[in-house]
Amino acid sequence: MVAKVKHMQAAQVSPQLIEKYGLAGPRYTSYPSALHFADDFQETQFLQDLKSQQEPISVYIHLPFCRTMCWFCGCNKIVTRKQDKADRYLDYLAKEMLLWRAQLTDVKVGQVHFGGGTPNFFNVQQIDRLNALLRCYLPLTPEVQISVELSPDVLTEDQVWAFSRLGAKRASIGIQDTSPMVQEAVNRPQPMHCNVDAVRWLRAAGFTSINVDLIYGLPHQDRASFRQTIQDVLALEPDRFALFNYAHVPWLKPTQKVFASDIFPNPMDKLEIFQDSRETLEAAGYTFIGLDHFAQHDDELAKAWNNGKLQRDFQGYSVTESAAILGIGLSSVSQSPKAYRQNFKQLEDYEAALDAGQLPLAKGLALTEDDGIRRTVINRLMCQLKLDFANLSDELGIDFADYFKTSLVDMQELVTDGFVAMTDTGLVVTKMGRFFLRNIAMQFDAYRERQVGRCSQTL
Ligand code: SF4
Numbered sequence: 001m002v003a004k005v006k007h008m009q010a011a012q013v014s015p016q017l018i019e020k021y022g023l024a025g026p027r028y029t030s031y032p033s034a035l036h037f038a039d040d041f042q043e044t045q046f047l048q049d050l051k052s053q054q055e056p057i058s059v060y061i062h063l064p065f066c067r068t069m070c071w072f073c074g075c076n077k078i079v080t081r082k083q084d085k086a087d088r089y090l091d092y093l094a095k096e097m098l099l100w101r102a103q104l105t106d107v108k109v110g111q112v113h114f115g116g117g118t119p120n121f122f123n124v125q126q127i128d129r130l131n132a133l134l135r136c137y138l139p140l141t142p143e144v145q146i147s148v149e150l151s152p153d154v155l156t157e158d159q160v161w162a163f164s165r166l167g168a169k170r171a172s173i174g175i176q177d178t179s180p181m182v183q184e185a186v187n188r189p190q191p192m193h194c195n196v197d198a199v200r201w202l203r204a205a206g207f208t209s210i211n212v213d214l215i216y217g218l219p220h221q222d223r224a225s226f227r228q229t230i231q232d233v234l235a236l237e238p239d240r241f242a243l244f245n246y247a248h249v250p251w252l253k254p255t256q257k258v259f260a261s262d263i264f265p266n267p268m269d270k271l272e273i274f275q276d277s278r279e280t281l282e283a284a285g286y287t288f289i290g291l292d293h294f295a296q297h298d299d300e301l302a303k304a305w306n307n308g309k310l311q312r313d314f315q316g317y318s319v320t321e322s323a324a325i326l327g328i329g330l331s332s333v334s335q336s337p338k339a340y341r342q343n344f345k346q347l348e349d350y351e352a353a354l355d356a357g358q359l360p361l362a363k364g365l366a367l368t369e370d371d372g373i374r375r376t377v378i379n380r381l382m383c384q385l386k387l388d389f390a391n392l393s394d395e396l397g398i399d400f401a402d403y404f405k406t407s408l409v410d411m412q413e414l415v416t417d418g419f420v421a422m423t424d425t426g427l428v429v430t431k432m433g434r435f436f437l438r439n440i441a442m443q444f445d446a447y448r449e450r451q452v453g454r455c456s457q458t459l
Pocket of ligand 1: 065075
């Protein structure tokens with residue numbers, strides 16, 4: 001049985017292994033990755049999938065505005081100080097929700113997530129209007145779960161209460177790094193008192209889950225500075241941490257060109273920063289989940305991880321069991337069992353489509369049967385760190401060992417390097433292999449040759 005394959009103990013990763021596996025590769029928040037979405041996509045399949053959902057779906061709503069630009073940022077955002085842009089954006093969100101409502105006659109919405117950009121760019125009146133739109137246009141279940149991403153540096157207590165009125169009970173706050181030197185280098189000044197206030201206000205307003213986003217691999221970080229960041233954030237007692245590997249893709253995100261190449265920690269430093277953080281968080285009672293998340297033992301995410309119910313989608317790891325996620329707003333991505341679709345990224349294109357009474361579809365991808373099989377396998381690996389070949393054969397209607405014979409031959413090299421333990425019946429990612437999880441998943445990726453030079457480094 002796969003479960004009986006013994007995990008290897010963590011070992012020192014050699015510079016040779018770092019060099020060998022320091023490749024460009026997707027984060028596998030989707031498969032195939034968004035790089036393969038095409039302009040000529042027809043959304044008939046997606047709409048059919050959406051309408052046929054028996055269980056409540058999830059909705060993602062993108063709120064793209066930010067007051068300032070963080071140089072490292074890879075999100076789709078619009079940097080502006082003009083507050084009235086949010087009013088106009090809400091007008092267009094209303095138009096889009098109205099169009100989707102016509103598609104959701106027999107479908108309910110069980111989860112809503114507001115992401116950005118900076119959702120708390122919106123002022124209290126604008127958040128209240130968002131609340132009204134949500135309840136007017138989307139068929140929410142009575143027990144709908146609502147979550148929001150917040151940026152503590154521009155957050156006010158009144159905004160927290162406005163999101164609470166909207167029904168949000170979960171918040172994810174972006175801290176990234178508490179070192180003033182790092183913050184200055186990335187143009188994100190955020191004194192610690194902003195983070196302390198944010199958490200205090202959220203708890204007082206009844207938020208039951210607070211996640212903190214951190215990024216390792218940023219300019220000027222080293223082991224000592226990031227240890228301090230972890231200690232600073234632990235003092236806030238968040239329920240969850242996401243510890244993201246900085247994605248340096250200046251050919252896609254030109255603001256990253258501001259960074260000199262010699263101010264980044266090297267891949268070995270990054271590995272040590274991650275291992276230090278992991279040890280500290282585990283010692284503090286957090287469970288290490290998947291690639292880069294940590295949660296307190298009694299948190300839903302930790303329970304889903306322990307029960308094999310963890311999910312992965314465009315927002316990272318989640319407990320959502322929705323087979324369909326509907327993305328609303330600029331650049332939002334939707335996913336269904338057989339397709340992905342993405343809205344326009346440029347505001348003028350997004351508005352023009354809605355002015356013409358059309359859904360603002362920019363591109364997408366209809367999954368082939370092979371895409372669907374590989375998506376299941378890669379998702380299982382990212383969420384459970386193991387594959388049971390017999391179970392997957394039954395579930396997918398294939399002979400796993402035969403279907404993936406080339407992948408399994410290639411996998412032998414990762415077995416030799418200590419990242420994977422494999423038998424005839426399955427494979428398990430080792431403790432050391434977790435740092436190379438994206439590399440392991442790449443063995444099942446039919447598009448990997450075409451992604452070279454287009455993704456961030458895995459290490
Ligand atoms: S606040 Fe967030 S979305 Fe906005 S620029 Fe900074 S990292 Fe990007």
